[in-house]
Amino acid sequence: MARLPVYLRALNSLADAGTTTCSSEHLAGAAGVNSAKLRKDLSHLGSYGTRGVGYDVEYLRYQIAREIGQTHDWPVVIVGIGNLGHALANYSGFSSRGFRTVALLDADPARTGQVVAGTEIRPFGDLAGIVSEHGVAIGVIAAPASAAQDVADAMVAAGIRSILNFAPAVLAVPEEVDVRKVDLSIELQILAYHEQRKSGLDGAEAI
Amino acid sequence: MARLPVYLRALNSLADAGTTTCSSEHLAGAAGVNSAKLRKDLSHLGSYGTRGVGYDVEYLRYQIAREIGQTHDWPVVIVGIGNLGHALANYSGFSSRGFRTVALLDADPARTGQVVAGTEIRPFGDLAGIVSEHGVAIGVIAAPASAAQDVADAMVAAGIRSILNFAPAVLAVPEEVDVRKVDLSIELQILAYHEQRKSGLDGAEAI
């Protein structure tokens, strides 16, 4: 369920604030969802709450972390160390959530050897070796759209089965490979769409 | 509808490849969705296709661009020029899709004055002035989670009605303000969740 990480994050802030017990209402507020939905979601994992009382923050936190695999350390490679790859390599949210960036790769020879976030950029050709050496299961594509399919193919060939794709391209991959796409400009476009609706539509009506 | 920008991007690649007419099947393939869904979505905008023939790429492209407001130029401000803000400021996908970054703001005095992507970083306090001067309707928050709510409050006070939030925080804003959240690490966590499912779950079952 795609909302579990959000709940986990909300639980973490509650725990940091010293809260030890919370109601579904309270947690739902912190996570930005409605409380019935939260209870349905949690009931799907098991009965971790106490009727009349609520949820134990620490206990629930552990249960969700286990459910979504945050007890592991997931080795990750990032391919394409341009602006975005740079930002991702430095992004603390990855390391603090059980993701370890084991390698940064780039096809551009001018970039290999540079050190970013304490890791040296290596040539793209090293991918297969790194994947098998570290048991990498997740790859991040931050390369330009034109290169994205090649990168994905190489990742699949190297044995990666989960890909997070930041390139604005639709990837063709085998059935068993999971791809999630994040497109920064699409989010902005969606906002612009709503914005246009709000401020008197300019000729966009259908008759 | 959140898929229109995807269709538009697919149409652009088709146009670049010299295609002048396409079937729903063809376009759906390029956009990574199924053709019935694509036809439903497009039929919601109007009848822009021709039965027995398909869609005219250029015409449909214009219709979608108009629908989602890509005929405008949307002035945007980015607040928080750390690694991510840096990457966003340099991201070509914004400018090429009708978004013009009119200002980069950061609360840290050490950063103000630096030039990123050809734009000088200005102090956060300049926000209100910039918003009214350029008629900014969309704000991007790339600040740390702890500052996100303050930034959002200032944006709302300055008159911004649409916010793209990259900080891992739930924002409280007035009803009429639109917030979209992008959380880079949540996407990775979702992949890790599926990955764990695939490779024999480790003690995560109920009972």
Add this chain to the structure above:
DNA sequence: GCGTGTGAAAACCTTCACAGCT
């Protein structure tokens, strides 16, 4: 009394399948 867990209802989204136009 309070708040979880959960059937049942409602809303929503996707897919099917075909009538109707070119």
Add this chain to the structure above:
DNA sequence: AGCTGTGAAGGTTTTCACACGC
């Protein structure tokens, strides 16, 4: 013949509302 536009079917998610346990 071929492909769009769309009602109807099917599936999934969200919400409601309340029985049950603390």
